[in-house]
Amino acid sequence: MIKVENLTKYYGDLCALDNINFEVKKGEILGLLGPNGAGKTTTYRILTGYLSPTSGNIQVKDYNIYENQIEIKRLIGYLPESAPIYHDMFVFDYLNYVADIKRVEKKKKISHIQELAELCSLNEVMHMTIAELSKGYRQRVGIAHALMGDPEILIFDEPTSGLDPNQIAETREIIKRIGKKKTIVFSTHILSEAEATCDRMVILNEGKIVADNRLEDLRESLNIESFEDIFRKITKGNCK
Amino acid sequence: MKNINNIFKKEFKSYFFSPIAYIVISIFLLVVGWLFFSTFFLNRQANLSRFFSILPVALAFIIPAVTMRLFSEEINIGSYEILLTMPVTFRDIIVGKFLAALAFVGVMLAPTVIYAVTVSFMGKLDWGPVIGGYIGALLLGASYCAIGILASSITRNQVIAFITAMSICVFFTLLIDFLIFFLPNAFVGFFQYMSASFHFQNIAKGVIDSRDILYFLSVSFISLYGTNLIMQEKK
Numbered sequence: 001m002i003k004v005e006n007l008t009k010y011y012g013d014l015c016a017l018d019n020i021n022f023e024v025k026k027g028e029i030l031g032l033l034g035p036n037g038a039g040k041t042t043t044y045r046i047l048t049g050y051l052s053p054t055s056g057n058i059q060v061k062d063y064n065i066y067e068n069q070i071e072i073k074r075l076i077g078y079l080p081e082s083a084p085i086y087h088d089m090f091v092f093d094y095l096n097y098v099a100d101i102k103r104v105e106k107k108k109k110i111s112h113i114q115e116l117a118e119l120c121s122l123n124e125v126m127h128m129t130i131a132e133l134s135k136g137y138r139q140r141v142g143i144a145h146a147l148m149g150d151p152e153i154l155i156f157d158e159p160t161s162g163l164d165p166n167q168i169a170e171t172r173e174i175i176k177r178i179g180k181k182k183t184i185v186f187s188t189h190i191l192s193e194a195e196a197t198c199d200r201m202v203i204l205n206e207g208k209i210v211a212d213n214r215l216e217d218l219r220e221s222l223n224i225e226s227f228e229d230i231f232r233k234i235t236k237g238n239c240k
Numbered sequence: 241m242k243n244i245n246n247i248f249k250k251e252f253k254s255y256f257f258s259p260i261a262y263i264v265i266s267i268f269l270l271v272v273g274w275l276f277f278s279t280f281f282l283n284r285q286a287n288l289s290r291f292f293s294i295l296p297v298a299l300a301f302i303i304p305a306v307t308m309r310l311f312s313e314e315i316n317i318g319s320y321e322i323l324l325t326m327p328v329t330f331r332d333i334i335v336g337k338f339l340a341a342l343a344f345v346g347v348m349l350a351p352t353v354i355y356a357v358t359v360s361f362m363g364k365l366d367w368g369p370v371i372g373g374y375i376g377a378l379l380l381g382a383s384y385c386a387i388g389i390l391a392s393s394i395t396r397n398q399v400i401a402f403i404t405a406m407s408i409c410v411f412f413t414l415l416i417d418f419l420i421f422f423l424p425n426a427f428v429g430f431f432q433y434m435s436a437s438f439h440f441q442n443i444a445k446g447v448i449d450s451r452d453i454l455y456f457l458s459v460s461f462i463s464l465y466g467t468n469l470i471m472q473e474k475k
Contacts, residue, residue, distance in 0.1 A: 045321070050475070070328075073326065078325045086319055089250075089254065089257070
């Protein structure tokens, strides 16, 4: 479904991504993990067309990011890290605007918005402006934004960061529920969460891929039981 | 095309969601109305030429305030990322925002039609220059909106966007009035042609010349194209 090939990104002299390669298969839930500054967000931003790579390519289905950016954007629903959205809009207006841009059919639009509001428990805040919402609700508006138009691929950049334990559980529930039908790439710093939801993990460190495997295989090859220890062992190498 | 309309609708609505729109419109109407009518009766002429001579300067100050938030705010609060990752092209975004700003200018100018109606009760008003004046004002407004959008796309700081755009607009407006005295004769023609108020006054006389229209359209196009290049560069 998604094929990242020799992707490299420099910000000036700083190398954010160094020649990375990985694949995401259809229907898979992939955890893209790594310490802060490892290049996760940069990868997402290139994939969603917000940034262009210094070199390398990403193939989504039969499209590539140089020639078919709009088609790729239509396939992807993206939740950026802090879900920053327009503060001076009503939640309903915002979702309505997103539905228009993502070309949800007129007839289905209202029912689709209602469905997403139900799924993300937004019903009681539809008439409030986004500025008035708490962090958790904003995050859910962001998730509803990502799900709008029923995209095949979903990308969540730290969907549970800054949420309280109840909200984390709810968000995880949403991801699991939609993950049955979609291809999902997401990142998190909560390792138990990754363990519980991901089919496979790609671990990045300082712009390089240091692991690309299923957790069981990682455990076996390193002979370490706890995921936390595995994570620290493979990402700590250069930190000292 | 559809997405241009979607972005236009959103931006235009969001102008009226915050009090800024009403403040900007009120200030514009107060200042222009006062400047116009305070000397109107001294002239003993039933025309709007005085109004249309104030207009370029007023727009040069007001329009940058209208356009300053269009990109700067998005870049600052981070919604720029959301905007760019939705299935829209740069063209959709730029044209949509541009048309929203221009429509806002139209709304701002609309109440001043009352001046023309008032004046027409006092004497025999020649409507030709008035209609020309409004067409000119919209063309001028379009150029200033485009300049404002360009300035807004450069920075995340709205104050910088405002001051940059205002400086450029004021420069184009006053070029003919001030700079021309200091220039050797050989350059006068060139700088006169570069000046926005020169072209505006031509149209406001009621003479709609393709050269003047072309001037405003090219200023708008060049600025919007520049915005596109800046967005490209940011990637």
